[in-house]
Amino acid sequence: MSVIKIDPKLDLVLEREIDVPVELVWMAWTTPHHLKEWFVPKPWTISRCEIDLRPGGAFNTTMRSPEGEEFPSDGCFLEIVEHRRLVFTDALLPGFRPAAKPFFTGALLLEPQGHGTKYTALALHADEASRQNHAEMGFEEGWGTVASQMVDYIKAGKLSH
Amino acid sequence: MPPANDSLPVDHLFRALSDPTRRAVVERLAVGEASVSELAASHSMALPSFVEHLRTLEGCGIVTSRKQGRVRTYSLAPDRLRQAEEWLGRQRLLWEGRLDRLDAYLLKLKEEKPE
Numbered sequence: 001m002s003v004i005k006i007d008p009k010l011d012l013v014l015e016r017e018i019d020v021p022v023e024l025v026w027m028a029w030t031t032p033h034h035l036k037e038w039f040v041p042k043p044w045t046i047s048r049c050e051i052d053l054r055p056g057g058a059f060n061t062t063m064r065s066p067e068g069e070e071f072p073s074d075g076c077f078l079e080i081v082e083h084r085r086l087v088f089t090d091a092l093l094p095g096f097r098p099a100a101k102p103f104f105t106g107a108l109l110l111e112p113q114g115h116g117t118k119y120t121a122l123a124l125h126a127d128e129a130s131r132q133n134h135a136e137m138g139f140e141e142g143w144g145t146v147a148s149q150m151v152d153y154i155k156a157g158k159l160s161h
Numbered sequence: 162m163p164p165a166n167d168s169l170p171v172d173h174l175f176r177a178l179s180d181p182t183r184r185a186v187v188e189r190l191a192v193g194e195a196s197v198s199e200l201a202a203s204h205s206m207a208l209p210s211f212v213e214h215l216r217t218l219e220g221c222g223i224v225t226s227r228k229q230g231r232v233r234t235y236s237l238a239p240d241r242l243r244q245a246e247e248w249l250g251r252q253r254l255l256w257e258g259r260l261d262r263l264d265a266y267l268l269k270l271k272e273e274k275p276e
Contacts (some may be wrong), residue, residue, distance in 0.1 A: 012210035044209045063208055070231055136182040137201050138210025146206045
């Protein structure tokens, strides 16, 4: 059981039923060269990805705009349950050092469903203003788009490389 | 010569201002210039959508940006907002004029038909 309690006033949730198995979703999320291929809505790209898959281990990414502007984001993993649950945050840097500008904790919850997966992505925030800000920035669109990109990437058979 | 944006109809301006995220950016920039990272959490897959909002605002001239190294900084371009204000001002004058005339007419009726 997870300690996470979703508060609709503070949190954003994306739920999808996808027809790719949990093992492949897990691989797409936890392997840097795979994650780079789908983690940001195209035509943006991921120019850097570091994953150290253990509590306190780095989860660092840099998003790059089509104009070449780069937005680095560093954080760490909090909980790793293989094929089921991945929790990470930007509130703590790798090694658990508190970050200067914490914004959210993310959680990926996976449940096998036949040959597919019930895919739940959570964004937990400190206050209603942050939730609102994240929603207005385009949470639904951004996180939904990358979930679709991930499914397309897996279905194209790219994970075997 | 005036900037090209001056020739854009006021439609673009109000369309750009019709979105809560974009209005929040305008409110924030009224306080002072800010980088993208200061305007939004750069840690989310929502960032590209947000940057698109900034491009919309810049496209119609409400904000301007400049790039220093890797950081792009946005600031408000108040001249463009003034055009929205002037448009609203003209509508207000029109309505105030109508109300004044109605007021005068009612007074006149009252004088003509004393109770």
